[in-house]
Amino acid sequence: MNVSLEMKKLKRTGFYPAFLFGAVLAAAIPILQTAFRAEYFTNQLLPGLEILLGANWQMLAMLNVFFLVIGACMMYHIEFADRAIQKMESLPLSAGRVFAAKCFILLGALLFVILIEAVSIAFCTIHWFSAGQNFVQELFQIFGFEWILMVPAVILMMMVASLCRNMWISLGIGVICIFTVTILPHENLILSFFPFSLPFQSLPDAHDSLHVSSYLAASCTETALFGILEALIIRVRRNCA
Amino acid sequence: MTNMIETHHLTKQYSDFTAVSDLNLHIKKGRIHGFLGPNGAGKSTTMKMFLGLTKPTDGSFEINGKMFPKDRQQILREIGSLIESPAFYGNLTGEENLEIIRKILNLPKRFVKDALETVGLYEYRNRLAKKYSLGMKQRLGLAGALIGKPPILILDEPTNGLDPAGIHEIRTLIRSLPQTYDCTILVSSHLLSEMELLADDVSILNHGRLLFEGTLSELKQYAVHAGYPVENLEETFLSIIEEDNLKRGGKR
Ligand SMILES: Nc1ncnc2c1ncn2[C@@H]1O[C@H](COP(=O)(O)OP(=O)(O)OP(=O)(O)O)[C@@H](O)[C@H]1O
Ligand SMILES: [Mg+2]
Numbered sequence: 432m433n434v435s436l437e438m439k440k441l442k443r444t445g446f447y448p449a450f451l452f453g454a455v456l457a458a459a460i461p462i463l464q465t466a467f468r469a470e471y472f473t474n475q476l477l478p479g480l481e482i483l484l485g486a487n488w489q490m491l492a493m494l495n496v497f498f499l500v501i502g503a504c505m506m507y508h509i510e511f512a513d514r515a516i517q518k519m520e521s522l523p524l525s526a527g528r529v530f531a532a533k534c535f536i537l538l539g540a541l542l543f544v545i546l547i548e549a550v551s552i553a554f555c556t557i558h559w560f561s562a563g564q565n566f567v568q569e570l571f572q573i574f575g576f577e578w579i580l581m582v583p584a585v586i587l588m589m590m591v592a593s594l595c596r597n598m599w600i601s602l603g604i605g606v607i608c609i610f611t612v613t614i615l616p617h618e619n620l621i622l623s624f625f626p627f628s629l630p631f632q633s634l635p636d637a638h639d640s641l642h643v644s645s646y647l648a649a650s651c652t653e654t655a656l657f658g659i660l661e662a663l664i665i666r667v668r669r670n671c672a
Numbered sequence: 673m674t675n676m677i678e679t680h681h682l683t684k685q686y687s688d689f690t691a692v693s694d695l696n697l698h699i700k701k702g703r704i705h706g707f708l709g710p711n712g713a714g715k716s717t718t719m720k721m722f723l724g725l726t727k728p729t730d731g732s733f734e735i736n737g738k739m740f741p742k743d744r745q746q747i748l749r750e751i752g753s754l755i756e757s758p759a760f761y762g763n764l765t766g767e768e769n770l771e772i773i774r775k776i777l778n779l780p781k782r783f784v785k786d787a788l789e790t791v792g793l794y795e796y797r798n799r800l801a802k803k804y805s806l807g808m809k810q811r812l813g814l815a816g817a818l819i820g821k822p823p824i825l826i827l828d829e830p831t832n833g834l835d836p837a838g839i840h841e842i843r844t845l846i847r848s849l850p851q852t853y854d855c856t857i858l859v860s861s862h863l864l865s866e867m868e869l870l871a872d873d874v875s876i877l878n879h880g881r882l883l884f885e886g887t888l889s890e891l892k893q894y895a896v897h898a899g900y901p902v903e904n905l906e907e908t909f910l911s912i913i914e915e916d917n918l919k920r921g922g923k924r
Contacts, residue, residue, distance in 0.1 A: 433775070433776075436772060436775050436776070439764075439768070439771070439772065440761055440763075440764070440772065442763060442764060442768065443763045443764070443800075444763050509761055509762075509763055512762055512763075513759065513760050513761065513762040513801070513802060514757070514759035514760075515759050515760055515761045515762075516759070517725065517755065517759040518759040518760065518773070518813075518816060519776075520723075520724075520725055521723040521724075521725060521748060521751070521753050521755065522748060522773065522776050522777065523745045523746075523748040523749045523776070523777070524776050525745075669724070669727070670727055671727070672725060672726045672727055
């Protein structure tokens with residue numbers, strides 16, 4: 432797996448600026464929201480973190496999934512745009528490793544966005560509320576949970592992007608998946624296991640409904656499943672070419 | 673003389689259409705082998721099979737004693753290739769493109785500069801590949817094929833898109849390669865006058881079938897014997913193809 436090589440390929444594509452901009456945008460949302468509605472928020476009798484997550488989580492999750500889709504599309508677009516992929520396929524290189532390296536980079540970029548979001552939430556909590564005991568630990572758990580729940584969607588979206596020569600098609604599929612998630616009823620547990628639904632689940636809510644381990648198990652199962660599926664796809668594509 | 677590439681009844685079928693049919697090709701070590709045939713004859717398809725870009729429907733081939741698909745990775749390590757139009761990362765410069773290939777092949781750093789100088793792109797190394805002219809893209813593709821001094825070169829119409837001076841330059845370059853370092857070259861082209869100056873051996877493909885394989889002088893003898901014109905390769909080639917098409921019942 433050659434992550435640094437795959438990172439070099441992304442030069443000048445706007446991938447890195449896009450994630451930087453995305454992180455700033457995502458971080459601005461809780462801050463602006465709380466600044467404008469400070470009184471309404473602080474008058475509630477709940478812990479600060481809970482209020483903030485309740486007000487911002489859906490929006491942050493939506494942005495995260497959106498960045499995920501765009502990132503995956505960009506990463507494979509450079510391979511198809513000038514047929515670089517053909518050159519790569521004629522070099523002694525494993526397609527599976529390239530795929531894994533790309534997933535790794537996207538997960539890294541998303542981790543960066545999530546970290547900035549966590550910092551923003553932390554700032555809001557400390558500035559407008561008061562941080563309780565174990566605050567940092569709690570925050571890490573919440574955003575770590577989010578990151579783990581994004582893994583299946585990353586692999587699935589990368590798979591779609593690697594199959595569509597035209598970036599607009601993979602982007603379209605990604606956007607449709609996001610919209611489907613927003614339409615689906617939120618109470619249904621099975622539907623919330625859909626890879627694109629998982630990132631919308633927040634740790635405190637999952638705690639309340641005692642589904643934390645189910646979500647983690649779903650994420651791990653789907654990750655393994657999509658991993659195997661991708662390995663199969665690579666094999667089938669080679670044999671049918 | 674040993675064969676670097678050998679195919680045994682190599683066949684490629686697309687649903688209802690045979691692109692390459694029962695091909696038995698012998699590419700000798702240290703030679704420049706010209707691969708001739710009209711559009712759609714199956715030249716690129718054959719070359720793609722050698723690289724594992726497309727899978728044979730039937731038959732087999734051996735490259736430098738290695739079998740496909742068992743030793744695919746090992747085979748790819750020994751082949752430098754340029755297939756059809758050049759393939760590159762448009763968002764990277766010429767130099768960065770070669771740097772990617774160099775890293776994958778695990779070559780020393782200086783190989784990038786060498787390759788750029790060999791194809792005459794050094795001056796433009798910092799320009800984005802998508803801003804290259806067609807000829808420059810072709811040169812970049814060629815540099816990507818030559819970079820590791822691989823023992824086998826597979827070049828599909830390497831002079832495509834080059835100006836007359838460029839064609840001459842690249843032909844001289846390819847011609848000189850087997851002397852500079854030990855390599856075997858399979859090169860396809862439509863420019864028969866070029867081929868005549870470039871190749872040691874030729875094979876002629878039509879509708880996926882091999883019509884002739886041998887040295888240029890053997891081709892001349894064969895043509896004289898069969899009553900084809902022999903003034904130049906072009907004439908000979910055209911009449912061989914025409915005759916074959918007639919035999920096939922005028923089917924194109
Ligand atoms: N993926 C494919 N599906 C169906 N037919 C194909 C496919 N790829 C190639 N062919 C057909 O196989 C035949 C041989 O194509 P190929 O590209 O090998 O020809 P070529 O000898 O390289 O021609 P040219 O001189 O024009 O480059 C053509 O008739 C082409 O239409
Ligand atoms: Mg061709």
